[in-house]
Every structure is written in structure tokens, then in C-alpha cells.
Amino acid sequence: MALPAALILLSLPCSSFGLAAQRRRAVRRRASPTVAPEPSEAESRFGRQSYWDGVYADEAAFSWYCGWADVEPLWLELVPDRAARVLVPGVGNDDAAVGLVDAGFTSVAASDYAPEGVARARARLGDERADRVDLRVADARSLPYGDDAFDAVFEKGTLDAVFLSGGRDKALAYDQLRLCAAELARTVRRGGVVLSLSAPATEPIDRAFRECRSDGGGRCWKQLIDGDSFVTDDGFASINVDATILAWERL
Numbered sequence: 684m685a686l687p688a689a690l691i692l693l694s695l696p697c698s699s700f701g702l703a704a705q706r707r708r709a710v711r712r713r714a715s716p717t718v719a720p721e722p723s724e725a726e727s728r729f730g731r732q733s734y735w736d737g738v739y740a741d742e743a744a745f746s747w748y749c750g751w752a753d754v755e756p757l758w759l760e761l762v763p764d765r766a767a768r769v770l771v772p773g774v775g776n777d778d779a780a781v782g783l784v785d786a787g788f789t790s791v792a793a794s795d796y797a798p799e800g801v802a803r804a805r806a807r808l809g810d811e812r813a814d815r816v817d818l819r820v821a822d823a824r825s826l827p828y829g830d831d832a833f834d835a836v837f838e839k840g841t842l843d844a845v846f847l848s849g850g851r852d853k854a855l856a857y858d859q860l861r862l863c864a865a866e867l868a869r870t871v872r873r874g875g876v877v878l879s880l881s882a883p884a885t886e887p888i889d890r891a892f893r894e895c896r897s898d899g900g901g902r903c904w905k906q907l908i909d910g911d912s913f914v915t916d917d918g919f920a921s922i923n924v925d926a927t928i929l930a931w932e933r934l
């Protein structure tokens with residue numbers, strides 16, 4: 684015998700109503716981001732791996748926005764423990780990894796998605812330091828490190844370049860930053876920190892960290908430095924750096 688419609692409704696488990704709401708929420712939530720194909724040269728120069736390989740084939744050393752010495756006092760305030768496990772993604776031919784080793788950091792990993800950038804980083808380090816650094820070709824959107832592998836991350840200009848790899852499609856570009864914020868949330872332990880120096884993509888970088896959510900739905904990151912200028916205890920002024928400084932702690 685067929686049940687009347689009202690009885691069918693009453694006999695449905697409560698969770699059915701919850702499921703409908705969940706489905707509506709899932710529709711509102713953004714789809715999972717994926718790694719974008721390389722943009723054309725006309726769309727984005729700095730967003731292409733081949734561009735960076737070409738730069739590093741020709742150029743032995745260059746530091747975007749500032750040298751390591753300019754940012755070291757701030758870094759040491761954020762990460763005083765020389766035993767901290769540090770990652771420098773997108774190291775290129777900058778001397779951040781050299782500076783970290785010379786400052787006494789004993790566990791340094793540095794990577795770049797451009798193989799020529801890793802070769803330059805190795806040359807900047809020299810044999811003796813390079814033996815003590817985990818140097819790899821790696822894409823910041825899909826890192827080859829384990830969960831909670833790092834206590835601290837120093838990135839300078841890498842997230843800017845990642846944003847530019849989305850080309851003219853700003854939603855796709857933002858998705859590339861979402862991938863990075865999620866990968867850093869996976870590989871940085873709770874209480875660990877990320878220091879970021881950026882210029883063209885500061886706003887979307889800031890948003891990607893603000894909007895990053897862990898599986899349970901909680902925020903991944905608490906902002907420690909929001910781009911305002913400041914002076915550290917030992918007199919370092921952020922106005923010496925030609926970029927905006929952001930920092931977060933992993934929640």
C-alpha cells in the first residue's frame with residue numbers, strides 16, 4: 684500500500700534534511716584548486732618555469748626586494764631557535780639559504796621548481812654548506828615533504844611568481860596561492876611560522892592564508908605581521924625592505 688506524502692516525509696531520517704543543507708553548502712564552497720597549466724609568454728612572463736630557468740642559466744646571483752641581511756633581524760625575532768627546521772621555497776639565486784646556514788640554522792631545506800634555480804642555489808651555497816642543506820627541485824603547489832616537516836618557512840617573491848602563473852585568469856591565479864597556503868599548512872607544524880615578502884600579489888596572498896581552512900573547517904593560519912611597518916627590538920626597520928612583509932603562525 685502506498686504511503687501518503689506526509690507520512691513519507693515524517694518517515695525520512697532527520698539527516699536527510701541535513702544532507703540537503705550540506706549539498707547547498709558544498710555548491711557554495713569553491714571547488715578544490717588544481718595546478719594550472721603553464722601560461723603563454725604573452726599572458727605572463729614571470730609565471731613561467733621556462734622564464735626562471737632562462738634567468739638562472741645567465742645570472743649567478745640576485746635578491747628580489749632585499750638581501751638576507753636586511754631581513755635577518757626580523758627572521759631571528761620570529762625564529763630564534765637555530766635547531767628549527769626551515770624551508771625556503773623558490774630559493775633561486777638568492778642567498779637566503781646561505782644566510783640561514785651562516786646564522787647557525789642546522790636544518791635547512793631549499794627548493795625551486797626551476798632546476799636551474801636549484802643549481803644556482805647549490806653554487807651559491809658552495810660544497811661545504813650544500814652538503815648540509817636539503818636542496819630539491821619542487822613545486823610550492825605540491826611539496827614533496829612530509830606532514831609537519833617544518834617549524835618555519837621563509838619565502839620572498841615565490842608566492843608572487845606563483846600568483847602570476849595563473850596568467851590573466853585571476854581566479855585561477857588565486858587558486859595557485861590556495862594550493863600553496865594549503866601545502867604550507869600541511870608541511871608546517873602547529874605553532875610553526877611562515878614569513879613572506881611580496882609585492883605584486885600581496886593582497887591575494889594575504890587572502891589565501893586568511894581563507895585557508897583545515898579539514899575540520901578551522902582556520903589554518905593566525906596572522907602575526909600584517910604589512911604594517913615596524914621596528915624590531917634591535918632596530919631593524921621594515922621600511923628598508925622593498926616589499927610588504929606578512930607572517931603567520933600555523934594554528
Ligand SMILES: C[S@@+](CC[C@H](N)C(=O)[O-])C[C@H]1O[C@@H](n2cnc3c(N)ncnc32)[C@H](O)[C@@H]1O
Nearest residue numbers: 735746747773775777796822823839840841844
Ligand atoms: C621573484 S623570484 C624570487 C627568488 C628568490 N626567492 C629571491 O628572493 O630573490 C621567484 C622564484 O620563485 C620560483 N617559483 C615560481 N613558481 C614556483 C612554484 N610553483 N614552485 C616553486 N618555485 C616557484 C621561481 O623559479 C623563482 O626562483
